[in-house]
Amino acid sequence: MGEFSESSRKRKGYLGALALIAVLVGLYWGLLQAPADAFQGEVQRIMYLHIPSILTAYLSFFLVFVGSCLYLWKREKRDDILAYSAAEIGVLFTALTIVEGSIWGKPTWGVWWTWDARLTLTAILLLIFVGYLMLRSLIEEENRAAVSAAVLGIIGFLDIPLIHMSVYWWRTLHQPPSILRPDKAPWDNIHPAMLTALAINFIAFVLLYFYLLSHRFRLGEMLEEIKVRKLGRDT
Amino acid sequence: MGPWGFVLLAYGIVWGAILFYSISLRRRYRRAEEELARLRELEAAQTHAQK
Numbered sequence: 001m002g003e004f005s006e007s008s009r010k011r012k013g014y015l016g017a018l019a020l021i022a023v024l025v026g027l028y029w030g031l032l033q034a035p036a037d038a039f040q041g042e043v044q045r046i047m048y049l050h051i052p053s054i055l056t057a058y059l060s061f062f063l064v065f066v067g068s069c070l071y072l073w074k075r076e077k078r079d080d081i082l083a084y085s086a087a088e089i090g091v092l093f094t095a096l097t098i099v100e101g102s103i104w105g106k107p108t109w110g111v112w113w114t115w116d117a118r119l120t121l122t123a124i125l126l127l128i129f130v131g132y133l134m135l136r137s138l139i140e141e142e143n144r145a146a147v148s149a150a151v152l153g154i155i156g157f158l159d160i161p162l163i164h165m166s167v168y169w170w171r172t173l174h175q176p177p178s179i180l181r182p183d184k185a186p187w188d189n190i191h192p193a194m195l196t197a198l199a200i201n202f203i204a205f206v207l208l209y210f211y212l213l214s215h216r217f218r219l220g221e222m223l224e225e226i227k228v229r230k231l232g233r234d235t
Numbered sequence: 236m237g238p239w240g241f242v243l244l245a246y247g248i249v250w251g252a253i254l255f256y257s258i259s260l261r262r263r264y265r266r267a268e269e270e271l272a273r274l275r276e277l278e279a280a281q282t283h284a285q286k
Contacts, residue, residue: 027246031242042238043242092256096248096252103244104241106241107236219260226274229271229278230274
């Protein structure tokens with residue numbers, strides 16, 4: 001396990017600063033610069049959080065999937081740490097997506113929650129990865145916990161294509177994609193200022209995600225080193 | 236609640252939760268750094284004493 005160098009610390013600092021700037025610009029565009037929606041009015045501004053947070057959660061669970069596959073294949077600890085770190089942050093962004101969706105749903109649909117296919121599948125995704133985190137803390141034998149979690153991480157990721165396709169396969173209250181549509185370019189579907197606000201917020205969420213992930217991953221590495229050193233002292 | 240009330244509620248919860256997670260991650264990170272530094276010092280002292 002490598003030493004944490006000063007240059008790595010600096011890179012994280014730059015990433016954090018860049019993420020903070022992007023978040024502030026995103027807030028400015030999302031709350032002040034983008035126009036209100038013609039039908040939904042001001043509440044549509046929740047979209048600038050909702051779409052970036054679910055896409056960030058998908059990215060996170062994709063990394064869980066990659067880390068889990070690599071761990072099952074090569075049994076290298078850093079792949080397991082990557083999967084564990086990404087799962088923790090993915091749970092945060094999925095939970096936030098559900099909360100934002102609920103707050104957006106109340107003024108537009110008239111309800112905080114409905115058992116719609118997309119909403120239910122997203123709640124299942126959250127439960128699977130909360131289960132993933134619980135599994136890691138409940139199984140004491142470390143290798144068994146890592147293998148079981150890796151299998152669950154791979155299965156959990158398979159829920160994402162279902163969530164994406166749910167609006168086509170079932171009759172749902174949730175609208176189909178309004179930006180990434182096969183029949184139209186994104187700029188033909190949405191006002192340029194709205195698209196800009198969405199793009200800036202998406203970049204901000206991704207930068208913030210990688211900033212958090214880099215810290216969570218390094219934390220995982222340190223915890224592993226602590227465990228190894230303590231074991232070395234005991235034996 | 237008016238439309239801006241829903242917007243501000245959503246933005247407040249999201250950025251509040253992300254801030255809370257960042258602070259808790261930083262705390263866990265610092266604790267691990269301190270623990271690791273302590274273990275390294277202890278090992279160095281033990282190696283020095285054996286010599």
